[in-house]
Amino acid sequence: KLSIEVWFVRIGQYLKIWNLRETVQCNTIAINNFCQHFLPPFYYVIFIASVLGNGVVLLVLYKFEKLNTVTNIFLMNLVASNLIFTLTLPFQAVHHSDQWIFGEALCKLVTGADYLGFYSSILFLTLMTFDRYLAVVHCVVANKRRRSCYAVVLSAVVWIISVLASLQPFIHFTVEEYPMEGLVCEDSSDAQWRVFSLYKQFVLFFILPLTAFVYCYFRITLTVLATRMVGKHRTVWLIFVIVLMFFAFWSPYNIIMMINENQDPTQCNSSLLYAQYVTSNIARLYFCINPVLYTFLGRKFQNHVRGVLVSQVPCLSDRISVSASSRTLAKD
Known part of the structure; x- marks a missing residue:
């Protein structure tokens, strides 16, 4: 029987062999051109979509919902974390289109905000998933303990953990100047610290949230199917979509990062760099x-949005059906 250490060595060797089959010498000019042409427009599109989408979520929450409920407290914190992350995108767009022109202080601050928004978004999504699990699977206990103070305390814990996990840029990121790229805001930490940061992100912000997603939504699905709930098949379908979106959007990046970490450092795989970007x-x-994906999947939120549209564009009232409550609240 082979020991665990031998298995890990062999897995690393297989990954290196797999990478070397596709390895070519890095064409830094082509990669830089790719970043200059692809990333800035993409960042600006994401920035606009995020501001508009999260703005709609906040508008609907303000006009139609009670802001002190557990779900809405978590949702507002999720929107805040996404907006923090979103505000870094114009800086990243300028950086990739030319060079870093904002100085070392903003290099640390913008990168730190990027990590903070990233990590807090994942944790708030996990927290909302666990809260849904309590509300559906353990509804008796949840009704006694799910109070606004419970949501505020847990939200504060998430922010503290996210801040602590995001301290690396303030310590290690700096601005370096290169002949071809110019000024670059980059991580100056050593290889061991980078490996630690990579595995920290992989375990704490991918494996654990994904495990929580799968377990909680699996239990929610079983509970829903065991009841006589009207429209339970739609509920199960929405649960499947939520888990699938998280896995489809977030797992490729983590997998590519792990493959990149296990390749030979003396070689360069251009395809892997493109895939990482x-x-x-x-x-x-x-x-x-x-937040837009989560809220727009719900019928109540969809009805609220229709109420806003009808109140702002009355000619749509003949084509869009809105419940009386949403129509009344939209007018107020």
């Missing part, structure tokens, strides 16, 4: 618009 920005897209 693309998958990281797919993940950015998800964490900018996830």
